[in-house]
Amino acid sequence: MIDCPENRSQGYHRRAGLNHLKLSLPSMMMWVQMKLKVVMLGCSSDQFCKPTRCKDKMYPTLLPTTSVVIVFHNEAWSTLLRTVWSVINRSPRPLLQEVILVDDASDRAHLQQGLEDYVAELPVKVKVLRTEKRSGLIRARLLGAKHVEGQVITFLDAHCECAEGWLEPLLARIVQNRKTVVCPIIDVIADDTFEYITASDMTWGGFNWKLNFRWYRVPQREMERRGGDRTAPLRTPTMAGGLFAIDKDYFYELGSYDEGMDIWGGENLEMSFRVWQCGGILEIIPCSHVGHVFRDKSPYTFPGGVTRIVIHNAARVAEVWMDEWRDFYYAMNPGAHAIEVGDVSERKALRERLKCKSFRWYLENVYPESHMPLDYYYLGEVRNVESQNCLDTLGRKSNENVGMGYCHNLGGNQVFAYTKRQQIMSDDNCLDAARLDGPVKLVRCHGMGGNQAWVFSHEDGSIKHVNTDQCLERPLPGENKGEPLLKNCDSSRAQRWVMSSDFKWQVRTR
Numbered sequence: 209m210i211d212c213p214e215n216r217s218q219g220y221h222r223r224a225g226l227n228h229l230k231l232s233l234p235s236m237m238m239w240v241q242m243k244l245k246v247v248m249l250g251c252s253s254d255q256f257c258k259p260t261r262c263k264d265k266m267y268p269t270l271l272p273t274t275s276v277v278i279v280f281h282n283e284a285w286s287t288l289l290r291t292v293w294s295v296i297n298r299s300p301r302p303l304l305q306e307v308i309l310v311d312d313a314s315d316r317a318h319l320q321q322g323l324e325d326y327v328a329e330l331p332v333k334v335k336v337l338r339t340e341k342r343s344g345l346i347r348a349r350l351l352g353a354k355h356v357e358g359q360v361i362t363f364l365d366a367h368c369e370c371a372e373g374w375l376e377p378l379l380a381r382i383v384q385n386r387k388t389v390v391c392p393i394i395d396v397i398a399d400d401t402f403e404y405i406t407a408s409d410m411t412w413g414g415f416n417w418k419l420n421f422r423w424y425r426v427p428q429r430e431m432e433r434r435g436g437d438r439t440a441p442l443r444t445p446t447m448a449g450g451l452f453a454i455d456k457d458y459f460y461e462l463g464s465y466d467e468g469m470d471i472w473g474g475e476n477l478e479m480s481f482r483v484w485q486c487g488g489i490l491e492i493i494p495c496s497h498v499g500h501v502f503r504d505k506s507p508y509t510f511p512g513g514v515t516r517i518v519i520h521n522a523a524r525v526a527e528v529w530m531d532e533w534r535d536f537y538y539a540m541n542p543g544a545h546a547i548e549v550g551d552v553s554e555r556k557a558l559r560e561r562l563k564c565k566s567f568r569w570y571l572e573n574v575y576p577e578s579h580m581p582l583d584y585y586y587l588g589e590v591r592n593v594e595s596q597n598c599l600d601t602l603g604r605k606s607n608e609n610v611g612m613g614y615c616h617n618l619g620g621n622q623v624f625a626y627t628k629r630q631q632i633m634s635d636d637n638c639l640d641a642a643r644l645d646g647p648v649k650l651v652r653c654h655g656m657g658g659n660q661a662w663v664f665s666h667e668d669g670s671i672k673h674v675n676t677d678q679c680l681e682r683p684l685p686g687e688n689k690g691e692p693l694l695k696n697c698d699s700s701r702a703q704r705w706v707m708s709s710d711f712k713w714q715v716r717t718r
């Protein structure tokens with residue numbers, strides 16, 4: 209399942225009328241064919257396609273067969289069938305072994321016997337499997353995978369539309385190297401108008417300090433590795449998780465999924481780390497496009513509470529795959545300590561058995577652009593000598609001012625990393641100052657120095673902003689909204705700071 213961008217406020221699941229819309233087979237066919245003309249291949253203009261075009265690419269005639277596994281829970285009829293019909297209409301028939309629908313305990317009437325009657329008439333074999341009780345995405349996918357007869361498993365969300373030519377580039381890549389796990393570009397289907405919007409081929413998957421999946425811009429390094437060819441497979445550090453294809457045998461060799469994870473969340477990072485650390489490759493294939501309806505809110509129910517489940521899953525990822533960064537995860541998420549992780553011994557044994565590489569190897573080789581603290585001088589609180597208060601994000605977001613607060617020593621919003629690239633960062637934001645005597649903002653780290661370059665002197669305790677040559681100063685009580693600001697450097701105690709290194713395991717000397 210894919211993270212929903214925060215700015216999509218119109219939930220289509222609230223459009224009850226549409227949810228229960230039940231199009232007849234001929235009208236559905238017409239609709240899909242009508243859409244077919246509109247959906248682009250990703251490479252429809254010359255400008256987009258240089259130097260090679262997706263349309264000109266040739267794929268081997270002998271490709272493996274695939275079974276498409278779609279898990280759903282109370283999905284709307286129209287979106288579920290849109291997904292199925294687009295798979296049928298836009299996949300070369302010999303490559304499509306079957307479609308496997310896994311119903312994770314839906315209670316909506318239209319998903320019961322009526323669905324089975326409907327799919328029995330379809331021109332491609334469609335199996336309907338049902339979990340007995342609510343099992344969550346991971347266990348439901350495992351049930352679907354068990355019934356796969358094709359050579360490749362392709363997982364899709366239940367509210368997708370495959371574009372023309374979506375499948376061949378994915379399968380072709382797996383033929384070249386069976387340890388490649390491939391994702392299409394995930395186009396955006398607007399949840400209010402169902403408009404189809406082609407997504408950028410310039411973003412890849414990453415994650416932040418709280419282990420949330422995030423899209424970030426593809427760095428120049430990866431563009432150069434691909435020789436500037438935007439149609440070439442893009443090596444991505446993580447995947448969104450909803451849509452991907454994997455060789456069936458490799459799926460099991462690699463440990464399928466962590467069955468100790470509940471409902472939803474974190475399984476995509478778990479698989480991403482596992483693929484890379486255990487000798488596989490994770491790619492986005494720019495010539496393969498699948499549209500996905502992004503919703504502002506998950507339609508799923510989370511028995512036991514969404515926060516508890518997401519933290520439980522993320523903690524399992526940290527425990528098994530992240531080595532020393534596990535401690536860092538707990539420091540950033542103080543609440544995680546209180547949540548039970550469960551038994552991870554089997555997953556640790558899997559990691560041993562597959563002789564997987566370290567998380568440091570992953571960060572250094574696969575994801576050197578990550579925001580995880582790797583090369584830094586200090587990591588922990590930043591305390592002002594005079595006021596004895598600490599820099600604090602106060603939970604603010606990008607483009608807001610950084611604040612200060614009583615040093616609580618609980619990690620979270622008071623953890624900053626002072627990096628070798630002269631950044632002072634909190635998660636994926638960096639301290640950024642744009643003008644003399646100005647405030648200091650939290651701005652998405654760009655890694656290019658500029659307004660985000662700071663020099664901390666551990667001799668005099670000053671934090672000097674490189675561009676303005678001014679120093680970071682604490683606010684006077686009751687002034688400047690309690691926010692630090694830039695002032696001419698004067699070596700006063702107001703401009704002296706202590707940076708700590710709470711994470712000794714990581715500190716590297718210069």
Ligand SMILES: [Mn+2]
Nearest residue numbers: 209210365450
């Ligand atoms: Mn989804």
